[in-house]
Each structure stands twice: as structure tokens, then as C-alpha cells.
Amino acid sequence: MISRICFAAALALSGAMLSVPAAAQQSISLAADEAYVHPHSEITVPPSLGGLQRTRINEYAENALDLGMNFASADNGQVLSVYIFRNTNGSLPLWFAQAESVIAMHPNFDEPDVSIAPRSFALPGSDTASGLLAVFEPGAGSPMRSTGVAMFAVGDWYVKLRASSVMRTSDGLLHWMESALAELQLPAHEAVAATPIADCENELRFRGRSRDVRGDAADNVVNSLLGGLLQGLVAERQAEAGPVAWCRDSQLEIGQAVYRANESENSYLLALGDNGNAVHVAPQLRVEGISPDSENDEAFSLTLHRAAEDVMLVSQDRLPSPRRVIDLLDNNRITSSRNTWGDDRTVTVRSGELGK
Structure with a gap:
């Protein structure tokens, strides 16, 4: 879904979500007390999460292939976001690393420190550490005291939880995220163990500038x-x-x-x-x-x-x-x-x- 990507410059971000041109977003309307059921994975997200009421659901690709929903306090000092998107390439550790890097480089978090290093976790009711999470402490220039991300897979779908708070400590945010994850209703699925990604031993080197392959x-x-x-x-x-x-x-x-x-x-x-x-x-x-x-x-x-x-x-x-x-x-x-x-x-x- 290219509309969430800015190729001319670095990606622009706003709040806890990647910036998306308004024309590319489709809003999903539900009654305030109605849970959202993802049509392909059967993941159910309740109308309130972590003590916060749902504020919006946006579809970033047609047919619910990529969507996100926000839960926020009235003053936006407490924010939870849930994203569900299709697995088309890479791996869970790779896309978790991407989520980490976006937080680490996001100007709104002012060069945050890692307070809880990336680690594996097991979803409620499972003995397999199939999810990954990390928590950050934003810099002095950020209004947030803590922010974090957790990810796991349900079949061919990735689920990402983002959390930010102006008042919670890193440990408090972690417990809040764990509570929110427990509120999600997940279908039976195979849990595959996941571990954080590592850096390559050496970076790729490129021999000059490539050119288009010649041909008529x-x-x-x-x-x-x-x-x-x-x-x-x-x-x-x-x-x-x-x-x-x-x-x-x-x-x-x-x-x-x-x-x-x-x-x-x-x-x-x-x-x-x-x-x-x-x-x-x-x-x-x-x-x-x-x-x-x-x-x-x-x-x-x-x-x-x-x-x-x-x-x-x-x-x-x-x-x-x-x-x-x-x-x-x-x-x-x-x-x-x-x-x-x-x-x-x-x-x-x-x-x-x-x-x-």
C-alpha cells in the first residue's frame, strides 16, 4: 500500500501512526459499543482497550488488508493503537525491527532510550514465545513519558500494538500493554517462536551505479x-x-x-x-x-x-x-x-x- 510511503523524502510521521494522505484512507464506521472483527483473520478487537475508548478505525488498503485503530484518552495523554496487516514478505522479527526503528527515529520521541530491550513473549494461553516487544523512554523534548510496541502473528496476518503515555513509567506501560493484549480475542492459530533480529556481520557493498538493462x-x-x-x-x-x-x-x-x-x-x-x-x-x-x-x-x-x-x-x-x-x-x-x-x-x- 504505497500511499503510506513518501519516496521523495524521509517518511513523515504524526503521533503514533505513519502519516497517510487523507485521500488514501478509508474510515470504518462502527457503533461505539461494537467490537471490530477482522474479516480474514477473525481477530476481534473490543470497542474499548486498556481502559480507553476507540476513537477511529482507518483502512489503509482495500479489503481490510492493512488497517489501524486508535484508542485514546480525552486529552490524548494515553494512546493505544492496534494495526493488522497482511504478511506478504520478510518475517515477524523484520517488521518488528522496522516498528522499533520508527519509534527510535521519530522526532516526537526526541531520541528515546531503550528502557526494556526487545524480547520475546508468549500470548495469553500459550507456552510459545511467539511475540516480540520493546519499551522506550522518550527524551526530555517529548510530551510522552513512555512508549512501546508489541507484535505477533496470527496465520498470514501481523498484529501490532503501539502504546504511549504521559504518566506511566516504562514498567507501568509494559503491564498496560500486556493487559491490552489479553483483551484481544484471537482465533486458534499456530504459535511460532520468534526472537529479535540481529545485525548482519558485514554490510553490502555496491560496485558503481546500476543502470537499466538494455533491451527493446x-x-x-x-x-x-x-x-x-x-x-x-x-x-x-x-x-x-x-x-x-x-x-x-x-x-x-x-x-x-x-x-x-x-x-x-x-x-x-x-x-x-x-x-x-x-x-x-x-x-x-x-x-x-x-x-x-x-x-x-x-x-x-x-x-x-x-x-x-x-x-x-x-x-x-x-x-x-x-x-x-x-x-x-x-x-x-x-x-x-x-x-x-x-x-x-x-x-x-x-x-x-x-x-x-
């Missing part, structure tokens, strides 16, 4: 179609290979960070924001007898994962730097897209605006 218009169309059609096959092979150990490579701007699977030297994931949007950069797949002939056998594909679709960017002749990827996004260098939600899995050759 017809070649670009074929590569775009293949790129979209093969994404499903790639996902299946990754699932068959077993769990991936992600490490954090480097931080760009707020909400923009690079992660690598199994310390890969020729691929990475550029996370954009903290709600599941990311660009996967990897060697381009080629199909003998179908892929256009190329002088460059080391072309790289760039796939933007969004809530309901994958968007392919123009291939590069070498491993592109994250800054180069951002530049391609800024300039809408799109070649094709593939639906990843619903029955229609159409691959569309396209160019121009990314859209909402």
Missing part, C-alpha cells in the same frame, strides 16, 4: 510478464527451503532499512515504512527458450510487495544500491504488476504512476 520494448514486455508470473514460483520455492534467518544490514532514513536473508551477498529487502511494504532485489530469473537473449547474464529484478499486489520495476544490470531503488520508485519506473490477493492473479504490463 518487446524484451521489456516479455521480462515484465515473466517477472510477474514467476513470483508465485519463487515464493513456493522459498517456502519449501524452510525458515529464513533475516539480518539487519543498514538504515537509510526513518522507515527505510535494508535486510538480508541468510547473509545473502546478491539480494536484499528494502523495507519501506512499518506495515509490510518492501522492495525485494535479487538476480533475475531466466527461462531457457523464453527469456529474451541478453548480453548481461547478471541482471537484477526489483519487486515492490504491496498489500494486494507485487509491482515490478525496471531490471538493473548489477546489484542496485538502496538509493538507486528509491530513485526508481520516485520516478515510477514500473514495468508490470501482479495481483496477489483474491482469485484474479492477472499480470499487467504497465508504466507510470504507482497509484494508491
